[in-house]
Amino acid sequence: xxxxxxxxxxxxxxxxxxxxxxxxxxxxxxxxxxxxxxxxxxxxxxxxxxxxxxxxxxxxxxxxxxxxxxxxxxxxxxxxxxxxxxxxxxxxxxxxxxxxxxxxxxxxxxxxxxxxxxxxxxxxxxxxxxxxxxxxxxxxxxxxxxxxxxxxxxxxxxxxxxxxxxxxxxxxxxxxxxxxxxxxxxxxxxxxxxxxxxxxxxxxxxxxxxxxxxxxxxxxxxxxxxxxxxxxxxxxxxxxxxxxxxxxxxxxxxxxxxxxxxx
Amino acid sequence: xxxxxxxxxxxxxxxxxxxxxxxxxxxxxxxxxxxxxxxxxxxxxxxxxxxxxxxxxxxxxxxxxxxxxxxxxxxxxxxxxxxxxxxxxxxxxxxxxxxxxxxxxxxxxxxxxxxxxxxxxxxxxxxxxxxxxxxxxxxxxxxxxxxxxxxxxxxxxxxxxxxxxxxxxxxxxxxxxxxxxxxxxxxxxxxxxxxxxxxxxxxxxxxxxxxxxxxxxxxxxxxxxxxxxxxxxxxxxxxxxxxxxxxxxxxxxxxxxxxxxxxxxxxxxxxxxxxxxxxxxxxxxxxxxxxxxxxxxxxxxxxxxxxxxxxxxx
Numbered sequence: 001x002x003x004x005x006x007x008x009x010x011x012x013x014x015x016x017x018x019x020x021x022x023x024x025x026x027x028x029x030x031x032x033x034x035x036x037x038x039x040x041x042x043x044x045x046x047x048x049x050x051x052x053x054x055x056x057x058x059x060x061x062x063x064x065x066x067x068x069x070x071x072x073x074x075x076x077x078x079x080x081x082x083x084x085x086x087x088x089x090x091x092x093x094x095x096x097x098x099x100x101x102x103x104x105x106x107x108x109x110x111x112x113x114x115x116x117x118x119x120x121x122x123x124x125x126x127x128x129x130x131x132x133x134x135x136x137x138x139x140x141x142x143x144x145x146x147x148x149x150x151x152x153x154x155x156x157x158x159x160x161x162x163x164x165x166x167x168x169x170x171x172x173x174x175x176x177x178x179x180x181x182x183x184x185x186x187x188x189x190x191x192x193x194x195x196x197x198x199x200x201x202x203x204x205x206x207x208x209x210x211x212x213x214x215x216x217x218x219x220x221x222x223x224x225x226x227x228x229x230x231x232x233x234x235x236x237x238x239x240x241x242x243x244x245x246x247x248x249x250x251x252x253x254x255x256x257x258x259x260x261x262x263x
Numbered sequence: 264x265x266x267x268x269x270x271x272x273x274x275x276x277x278x279x280x281x282x283x284x285x286x287x288x289x290x291x292x293x294x295x296x297x298x299x300x301x302x303x304x305x306x307x308x309x310x311x312x313x314x315x316x317x318x319x320x321x322x323x324x325x326x327x328x329x330x331x332x333x334x335x336x337x338x339x340x341x342x343x344x345x346x347x348x349x350x351x352x353x354x355x356x357x358x359x360x361x362x363x364x365x366x367x368x369x370x371x372x373x374x375x376x377x378x379x380x381x382x383x384x385x386x387x388x389x390x391x392x393x394x395x396x397x398x399x400x401x402x403x404x405x406x407x408x409x410x411x412x413x414x415x416x417x418x419x420x421x422x423x424x425x426x427x428x429x430x431x432x433x434x435x436x437x438x439x440x441x442x443x444x445x446x447x448x449x450x451x452x453x454x455x456x457x458x459x460x461x462x463x464x465x466x467x468x469x470x471x472x473x474x475x476x477x478x479x480x481x482x483x484x485x486x487x488x489x490x491x492x493x494x495x496x497x498x499x500x501x502x503x504x505x506x507x508x509x510x511x512x513x514x515x516x517x518x519x520x521x522x523x524x525x526x527x528x529x530x531x532x533x534x535x536x537x538x539x540x541x542x543x544x545x546x547x548x549x550x551x552x553x554x555x556x557x558x559x560x561x562x563x564x565x566x567x568x569x570x571x572x573x574x575x576x577x
Contacts, residue, residue: 001538039537043513044332046484046537073329089539225327225474227334227536232296233289234312234341235327244320246341251296 033095112200287532318344333486396434499525
């Protein structure tokens with residue numbers, strides 16, 4: 001367990017917070033899609049909270065996490081002030097594999113609600129590698145949207161000038177009305193993505209999994225209730241298509257190929 | 264062994280432990296994951312995840328739910344099965360040169376007997392923890408641990424084929440723990456592991472359904488510590504067999520509390536999830552806490568605790 005200090009903590013959307021942590025542990029953070037396990041300063045909340053890395057800044061030794069308040073743990077986390085030191089285990093898990101992405105490739109990122117968070121670091125790394133990203137993000141309503149500006153600023157850095165952000169909301173209060181699926185219908189015929197990366201709710205990922213089942217490089221990042229975060233408790237397992245063996249979300253994932261696990 | 268280590272050493276049948284701390288079955292896999300965090304050879308012993316005759320994939324997820332000061336799990340004994348445990352897991356554990364206790368579970372008496380016999384024949388295995396108390400499988404586990412007759416029969420048959428001492432892990436989900444303990448002792452058990460998880464539930468108001476896919480699960484963590492202490496105390500009042508105590512231990516003083524209740528050694532389960540280094544830090548902190556409480560050695564403290572119990576703690 002290492003400590004990271006809260007240097008910034010801010011509400012950025014409905015029930016959604018951005019927290020920036022600083023410390024030497026950040027030197028070990030490399031891959032988008034990996035997560036940190038955060039110990040809460042309340043001994044009755046035993047289990048650490050797994051939250052994925054949204055941004056890694058090696059120059060300032062900081063990392064950004066974006067989380068939604070869903071229960072008592074994240075509620076407590078949202079009240080912690082700057083300068084508070086958090087006990088951290090990580091980085092954990094296998095993140096997004098981008099080794100095969102070539103310059104000038106186009107990559108499709110699909111995010112749902114807070115699942116958009118890890119796609120920021122991913123988009124940053126892909127654009128730095130001189131490839132382009134098409135971001136398709138779905139939210140419930142306009143109130144839930146975050147990081148629009150940040151993604152637009154990233155997209156400007158794309159040397160191929162092809163990166164672009166598209167947004168949908170369930171009620172049409174911002175962007176296209178409906179789910180990400182409607183946007184995918186519009187955009188997919190116009191691009192030939194060399195990879196698809198998605199992160200969001202289980203229903204969304206199930207759908208993505210079906211839709212992109214035959215794609216060679218389609219990846220989904222999965223959320224699960226977990227205890228240890230290091231592969232020992234067998235709590236966060238998912239069944240696989242081809243074997244009797246389960247895969248662990250914490251160490252085999254959280255990022256899987258679409259045909260690797262059964263949701 | 265240095266004096267410092269000697270001070271922490273405890274003895275149980277088949278187990279000469281340099282300290283009384285071991286990870287509990289089910290919280291530590293077969294050690295591979297935690298070996299990345301600290302040198303496992305500093306542990307008193309390691310208790311493996313439950314081993315069954317065939318590989319088990321366990322229950323559907325969600326398998327985990329946090330509850331106040333505790334957690335529910337419904338893993339369902341997922342494990343790679345006897346053959347792989349013998350071929351791959353035990354050879355890995357051998358390198359740490361400490362006693363290895365294998366937790367054995369099954370759904371039929373014959374399965375238990377076969378696994379116990381084969382596991383006990385592995386030179387690296389010092390003792391067996393007979394799991395007759397898993398609350399998360401439909402057949403076996405807890406069924407064997409809640410009926411005194413079955414518990415007796417199973418213990419007797421396993422004891423017959425086991426080359427190494429047999430510690431029977433009892434369920435707290437019974438009305439008369441003393442009765443089960445006595446029955447298991449009469450059947451030839453060498454010691455007890457107390458306690459397994461308490462059966463419990465948690466609901467989600469968003470889905471209006473239980474959080475666990477299995478609906479019920481095993482409650483562990485500090486929430487069950489008072490229950491564990493009570494059961495250890497009750498069993499030690501009717502049996503002289505040594506007890507490995509467990510249930511919500513998170514610090515060194517908890518270890519001493521368990522010894523006062525009647526344990527000779529302890530194991531740490533859920534605590535490993537709150538801090539992967541917990542067993543290691545408890546071992547490091549023990550000498551200082553012994554100094555603080557004026558305890559010379561754990562061996563002496565175990566005798567002291569026994570006298571305290573016999574004199575009704577007066």
